[in-house]
Amino acid sequence: xxxxxxxxxxxxxxxxxxxxxxxxxxxxxxxxxxxxxxxxxxxxxxxxxxxxxxxxxxxxxxxxxxxxxxxxxxxxxxxxxxxxxxxxxxxxxxxxxxxxxxxxxxxxxxxxxxxxxxxxxxxxxxxxxxxxxxxxxxxxxxxxxxxxxxxxxxxxxxxxxxxxxxxxxxxxxxxxxxxxxxxxxxxxxxxxxxxxxxxxxxxxxxxxxxxxxxxxxxxxxxxxxxxxxxxxxxxxxxxxxxxxxxxxxxxxxxxxxxxxxxxxxxxxxxxxxxxxxxxxxxxxxxxxxxxxxxxxxxxxxxxxxxxxxxxxxxxxxxxxxxxxxxxxx
Amino acid sequence: xxxxxxxxxxxxxxxxxxxxxxxxxxxxxxxxxxxxxxxxxxxxxxxxxxxxxxxxxxxxxxxxxxxxxxxxxxxxxxxxxxxxxxxxxxxxxxxxxxxxxxxxxxxxxxxxxxxxxxxxxxxxxxxxxxxxxxxxxxxxxxxxxxxxxxxxxxxxxxxxxxxxxxxxxxxxxxxxxxxxxxxxxxxxxxxxxxxxxxxxxxxxxxxxxxxxxxxxxxxxxxxxxxxxxxxxxxxxxxxxxxxxxxxxxxxxxxxxxxxxxxxxxxxxxxxxxxxxxxxxxxxxxxxxxxxxxxxxxxxxxxxxxxxxxxxxxxxxxxxxxxxxxxxxx
Numbered sequence: 001x002x003x004x005x006x007x008x009x010x011x012x013x014x015x016x017x018x019x020x021x022x023x024x025x026x027x028x029x030x031x032x033x034x035x036x037x038x039x040x041x042x043x044x045x046x047x048x049x050x051x052x053x054x055x056x057x058x059x060x061x062x063x064x065x066x067x068x069x070x071x072x073x074x075x076x077x078x079x080x081x082x083x084x085x086x087x088x089x090x091x092x093x094x095x096x097x098x099x100x101x102x103x104x105x106x107x108x109x110x111x112x113x114x115x116x117x118x119x120x121x122x123x124x125x126x127x128x129x130x131x132x133x134x135x136x137x138x139x140x141x142x143x144x145x146x147x148x149x150x151x152x153x154x155x156x157x158x159x160x161x162x163x164x165x166x167x168x169x170x171x172x173x174x175x176x177x178x179x180x181x182x183x184x185x186x187x188x189x190x191x192x193x194x195x196x197x198x199x200x201x202x203x204x205x206x207x208x209x210x211x212x213x214x215x216x217x218x219x220x221x222x223x224x225x226x227x228x229x230x231x232x233x234x235x236x237x238x239x240x241x242x243x244x245x246x247x248x249x250x251x252x253x254x255x256x257x258x259x260x261x262x263x264x265x266x267x268x269x270x271x272x273x274x275x276x277x278x279x280x281x282x283x284x285x286x287x288x289x290x291x292x293x294x295x296x297x298x299x300x301x302x303x304x305x306x307x308x309x310x311x312x313x314x315x316x317x318x319x320x321x322x323x324x325x326x327x328x329x
Numbered sequence: 330x331x332x333x334x335x336x337x338x339x340x341x342x343x344x345x346x347x348x349x350x351x352x353x354x355x356x357x358x359x360x361x362x363x364x365x366x367x368x369x370x371x372x373x374x375x376x377x378x379x380x381x382x383x384x385x386x387x388x389x390x391x392x393x394x395x396x397x398x399x400x401x402x403x404x405x406x407x408x409x410x411x412x413x414x415x416x417x418x419x420x421x422x423x424x425x426x427x428x429x430x431x432x433x434x435x436x437x438x439x440x441x442x443x444x445x446x447x448x449x450x451x452x453x454x455x456x457x458x459x460x461x462x463x464x465x466x467x468x469x470x471x472x473x474x475x476x477x478x479x480x481x482x483x484x485x486x487x488x489x490x491x492x493x494x495x496x497x498x499x500x501x502x503x504x505x506x507x508x509x510x511x512x513x514x515x516x517x518x519x520x521x522x523x524x525x526x527x528x529x530x531x532x533x534x535x536x537x538x539x540x541x542x543x544x545x546x547x548x549x550x551x552x553x554x555x556x557x558x559x560x561x562x563x564x565x566x567x568x569x570x571x572x573x574x575x576x577x578x579x580x581x582x583x584x585x586x587x588x589x590x591x592x593x594x595x596x597x598x599x600x601x602x603x604x605x606x607x608x609x610x611x612x613x614x615x616x617x618x619x620x621x622x623x624x625x626x627x628x629x630x631x632x633x634x635x636x637x638x639x640x641x642x643x644x645x646x647x648x649x650x651x652x653x654x655x656x657x658x
Contacts, residue, residue, distance in 0.1 A: 002485035077475055079474055079475055081474075081568075081596075082474050082475075082566070082567050082596055084566035084567075084594075084595050085487050085594055085595070136469070136473045137473055137596070138596070139473075140469060140470060140471070140472045140473035141466070141470035141598060141600060142469070142470045143472060144465045144466055144468075145408055145410075146406055146408055148409075150386060157398060185449050186608040222358060225585040225586040225588075225589040226585060228585065228588075228589040228592070229583075229585055229589075237411070237412075237413035238411050238413075243589060243592050243593050244593060245588075245589060245590075245593060246590045246593050246594060247585075247586040247589050247590055248582065248586050248587075248590075249582070249584055249586045249587045250585055250586030250587075251584050251586075252582065252583070252585050253580050253581065253582050253583075254558075254580070254581070254582075254583060254585065255578055255579065255580050256554040256555060256557065256558055256576075256579055256580070256581050256583065257554040257576040257577050257578045257579030257580075258573060258577075258578045258579075259554075259556040259557075260557040260558075260574060260575075260576050261574075261575045261577075262601075263557070263572050263599065263600075263601030264572050264573055264574060264575050264601040264602065264603050265413075265414055265575060265601070265603050265604075266413050266601065267410075267411055267466070267600075267601055267602060268413070268600075268601050269466075269470060269598060269599065269600040269601065270592065270598065270599045271470060271592075271593030271596075271597075272591075272593040272594070272595065272596055272597050272598065273418070273593065274593050274594050274595075275594060297509055
């Protein structure tokens with residue numbers, strides 16, 4: 001079942017713009033003092049072993065693998081994305097080495113075929129799948145009644161936020177929250193996509209309904225804990241906020257009575273979402289294929305060869321998404 | 330489309346045990362200074378008018394009606410329970426007189442037929458429908474993955490909490506939170522139903538997982554705002570808390586960072602739920618028919634004739650549910 005991939009593709013380093021990189025979540029494999037990064041990857045099958053893959057197939061790996069204690073119910077039913085933290089490890093993030101290497105191995109069940117035309121951008125399938133999973137949970141939460149979301153609010157103009165704006169603009173009025181000054185390349189992309197940039201320093205999340213309009217769907221990609229609770233006020237009746245950030249402990253005051261009543265009287269929902277599975281990867285592929293090519297040109301701001309990997313950690317005002325290339329595909 | 334009902338049944342006054350009756354929500358019809366109570370009712374059709382009902386049919390009315398501005402999209406598609414507060418009135422609660430009278434009228438679309446054997450208890454269909462709607466929303470929110478809830482936690486041993494415990498015990502391990510001393514008739518019912526009573530003064534909501542076990546499903550019927558947020562910690566991974574209380578404004582501190590991360594890393598959800606529609610009434614009927622008769626005997630602690638209505642407002646330690654009778658069915 002195991003196969004070897006010659007990893008000629010790219011490993012990506014996410015650059016969330018709205019949260020500090022504290023290294024507070026995730027960690028090295030047991031008995032090791034380092035972690036190979038890379039959880040957004042694309043590669044080419046070098047040795048398919050005993051699988052249905054063929055040499056030369058382009059694939060992208062999912063992130064979760066069974067924990068050291070072995071496979072559990074979540075993995076057995078193909079729902080590793082719903083496993084609690086103790087029931088999984090995450091390659092490149094938590095207790096398992098990532099894919100940022102010339103070769104990596106993976107069981108076939110954790111590899112998703114990538115169409116040839118998306119091969120060069122295959123490392124975007126994992127972040128797209130994160131959004132697909134969150135949207136799936138959000139939509140499911142509204143599936144017991146007629147719900148036709150018209151307005152979406154994406155919190156965060158980091159690489160995940162921008163990608164999500166691109167994935168949502170076909171069919172919805174989209175707002176994207178950030179706290180950057182113009183000129184800024186992320187604001188440019190947001191506006192080129194037809195979405196509206198909202199500066200959180202001028203318009204806090206809970207004032208967006210008054211200044212713009214309430215949102216049927218909120219996608220939180222800032223990791224800023226107050227946003228999770230301010231979202232309740234920014235939602236339209238029957239709206240849902242998908243939460244994706246993992247902030248550290250932070251005590252603050254809320255008007256919990258009013259927010260509780262707001263959730264109830266307007267049938268609102270908050271859904272947390274982490275990780276993603278093969279079906280979300282496949283949905284991500286389909287959605288990425290529908291995006292215009294200019295988006296990827298503007299979005300992928302740097303490709304660094306792995307021998308110059310330090311450069312991938314350099315930040316500038318114009319950085320959106322950086323890829324690390326091991327070989328050409 | 331209008332019909333007249335001779336209301337020979339019962340109107341019920343909810344007695345939530347865990348929240349004060351402040352009269353802070355709801356109100357009189359415009360240009361009137363009183364509100365006829367009664368939103369949990371059963372009656373008999375006296376004059377079916379131009380409807381499909383027949384004289385003598387036992388019916389229970391739904392609560393929401395179009396606002397003074399007239400029917401809107403929610404009513405047009407039969408989804409009044411999802412209308413925001415400004416798009417509806419509520420009979421017996423908010424800006425429309427209730428059913429606590431000898432006769433009331435209602436369009437046929439807002440009347441649900443009641444089976445003969447449930448006629449005497451038909452006023453319990455509305456509260457049961459409130460739970461059905463909340464469970465529908467909660468289950469929908471978990472419908473995108475394999476979810477088989479085994480443990481439920483009902484917050485509140487008021488009349489709605491107790492009824493919900495009865496509705497959930499078939500198939501789940503149920504805990505019910507209250508803050509009453511033994512001996513107490515609600516604790517007796519909880520235990521007779523096979524559920525476990527949890528005293529919130531000994532075990533706060535967020536400590537229930539340690540003392541007992543985490544809950545796949547939480548049903549909040551206390552209206553105590555801190556419970557909405559403590560629920561996040563009381564949930565098992567992939568769990569959902571259905572919120573039903575409408576507390577007043579109340580500022581308090583939470584560890585918003587940790588709770589945000591808890592929602593995300595364990596794919597948890599909070600869903601607010603208000604009101605209910607005809608399909609929830611029908612589901613409530615089915616569920617009530619499955620409950621043992623002893624439950625209703627223990628639960629309905631008092632029936633008061635409407636001419637002695639003041640007695641229905643008297644409270645005692647043994648009161649669970651009081652009905653006001655206008656005529657025998």
